[in-house]
Amino acid sequence: MFTLQMSILFLFGYFLQSCKVAGDIKIAIPGSSLSTNASLYAIWSVDRAVDGRIGGGKCGCCTAIERPCSLQLDLQQSYLVKRIVLKGRTDGAYNQFANITVYIGNDVSQMVEQPFSTISDLVQTYVLTPPQAMQAIIVIGGMSGKRDKDYMVICEIEVYRQQDCANGTYGPDCNKTCHCVEGPCDAVTGICGTGCKRGWRGAACNETCADGSYGTNCSLTCSAFCRNNRPCHHINGTCIEGCADGYDFSTDKTCNTPCDHKRYGRDCSSICSEYCHNKQTCHHINGTCPNGCGDGYDFNRDKTCNATCKNRKFGKNCLMDCNCDECHHINGSCxxxxxxxxxxxxxxxxxxxxxxxxxxxxxxxxxxxxxxxxxxxxxxxxxxxxxxxxxxxxxxxxxxxxxxxTIELSHGELVGVICAAIVACVVCSVVTALCLRHRRRHQTSASNTTESCQGTAVSAYDELSPKTKATSHYDTLTITIPPTSSECEQIPKALQKAEEYERLQLNQKTVAATYEKLSPNLTTGEQYERLETC
Structure with missing residues (x-):
């Protein structure tokens, strides 16, 4: 009766366990290797622990290993294991799971003890949360305290892994991503057997390209003209914030294409000036005309050639003068x-x-x-x-x-000249009167001399100026006139010459007086020297 109850309880527990783990995948143990370091009971070999059968002592489906012992199971590969189940005999071998420990890991040198989750005399379960990557399981059986032969009995070892991840995911509970060119990546490591998609690198193809690179195997270089020097998208090279000035984002998201003809600036939204020299296109970044401006536009003030000449200038480089207050900036028309x-x-x-x-x-x-x-x-x-x-x-x-x-003479000089002219007129009047008087005397003397015609030239000469003591009047008359009748006839001519000489002397004095008025700072000697020089 007890055996029947235990069997019913075992089957009910197994059913509940199966319902609980619905969706987990049982790993196919056959083909895996098992080994032990202890003696076996009779013919209860270790391979019976993975033959897929369970039962009592007469089923021939269990392995019994004398304690202390170990049983090692090596799987074909690493799995993300969610659960390990140890099943024992169903006919009342109550000490079969006493004092056992389970170790798990990928390498026997780095095994980790796994605490059990549920335990009974028939079933012992180890739940791994999250799933753990493993390839080996070692079950250690210590002494249970029995006096006679003490055996660790295991009828079946069941290992359950998580479900297969969708393409592009891997790891525990499929919480990691991979970016393989084709197919899924390794469920445990994420390694892509077909290589990485564009923009990804690393063993699991889950690392983006380093800043500044993109594309397949991250072999392409981002444009240097991404706006604000931001990196481009690691897959397609698109500049995240658009292009720098002078590059056309609308036609090339990688920002390697300069603005089209006659455009420049941010998003190529500005239009080049039509006044660039020889209608040349402007610089695609700043709109500067490469060879300056056409006539009438000031390159010094505006390199884009949209500023007309100012400040009375026109023509090439605004170098020509209008010569009026405002003129046409190109042709200079006023x-x-x-x-x-x-x-x-x-x-x-x-x-x-x-x-x-x-x-x-x-x-x-x-x-x-x-x-x-x-x-x-x-x-x-x-x-x-x-x-x-x-x-x-x-x-x-x-x-x-x-x-x-009129222009050069100063006021003082002009007054001096006028005064000198007045004095000269007065002097001339006096001299004229004296000359007339002197002439009359000479005419009377000449008449007397002609009538008598007696005496010498000396007596005739004395009659010219009987009252004058000055010797200057005689300077030019120092000639001897023989007392002949023909010579007496020449006396009037001599008198005429004397009169002309006297007039010349008077004129020289008048000019000297005038010059003295004009040059009051000169001495009299200097004045006459200048007159004689003239």
Whole structure:
């Protein structure tokens, strides 16, 4: 009766255990190797522990090993084991599981003791949570305390692994991922037999490519033009934050393609200026025109050539002067803005051109009076020292000659000249009166001399100036006149010469007086020296 009850209890427990572990996969033990270090009972060999049968002492399906002993089971490969079940005899061998210990591991040198989860006289179960990778199981049987022969009896060793993982997962409870090119990876190690997919590396193909690389075997290099120098996606090389300025993310996610023709900047959203020199395309990153700007646009202020010339400039590189307050930035036209030309320039075909060679001033209305002059102020000495006839160089300008006294004489000098002129007029009047008086005397003396015609030239000469003591009047009359009638006829001519000499002397005194007025700082001797030099 007791044996029947125990059998029913064993079957009921086995049923419950099977229900509990539904979904676990039993490892096929046949083919695995078993070994022991102790003596066996009769013919109860170790291979009976994995023959798939259970029963009593007469079934011939159990192994009995004399204690102390060990039984080692080597599986064909490593499995993620969830549960180990030891089953004993069903006919009342109550000490069969007494004082036994189970060790598990992949290497017999690194075995780990596994505590039991449930135990009875018939079944002993070890549940591994989470599942453990193992390839070997060792069961150690110590002495149970019996006095007679003491045996460890095991009818069956059952090992259960976890279910197969879906492709791309492995490990305990399939909680790890792998990225194989094809098929599943190893359930325990994750090793991909077919290699890794693009963007993955490592034995289990579960490590992304290092920053800066992507693709199959991580053999490709990310673009250097990912925005903010961020790394690209490890699989396809896409720049995570888009492209840096000058590269087109819309057509190439890897950011290796510069902006298309005539575009530049962030997302290639800016358009190149149409005023680049010779209509060239601009730089794809910053929009700079490579060879400068076309006429009328200022490259110094704006390298993208969108800024027109300013500050009265126009033309190539804005180097030409408008010569008016505002002109067209390309062709320099002042007329388009109804502007007047600057001084020294004249409108010619809507452009303010410099005056011609002999013209200057506002609207070129003034004449230089030299071959070429400055177009603004009329200065001739920049080009020549020769003025036209009737003009002379004065302070760089060619001016009429008569203007010199009026322009050059200071106020004091002008007053001095006027006073000198007045004094000269007075002196001339006095001298004229004296000369007339002197002439009358000479005429009377000559008449008397002619009538008498007696005496010598000396007496005739004395009659010319009977009241004058000065000897200067006789300087030119020191000649001897023979007392002949023909010679007497020449006396009037001598008198005329004396009169002319006296007039010359008076004129010299007048000029000297005038010169003294003009040069008051010179001594009298210096004044007369200058007169004599003249």
């Amino acid at each position: 007329a388009i803005f109804k502007q007047q030309c600057d001084t020294g320039f004249k409108m010619d075909k809507d452009i303010c051109q410099p005056c011609e060679r002999r013209r200057f001033g506002p609207n070129c209305s003034n004449e230089c009076h030299c071959e070429q002059c400055h177009n603004v102020n009329g200065s001739c000495d920049l080009y020549t020292n020769n003025c036209d006839g009737g003009f002379r160089l004065d302070n760089g300008l060619c001016k009429p000659t008569e203007e010199k006294t």
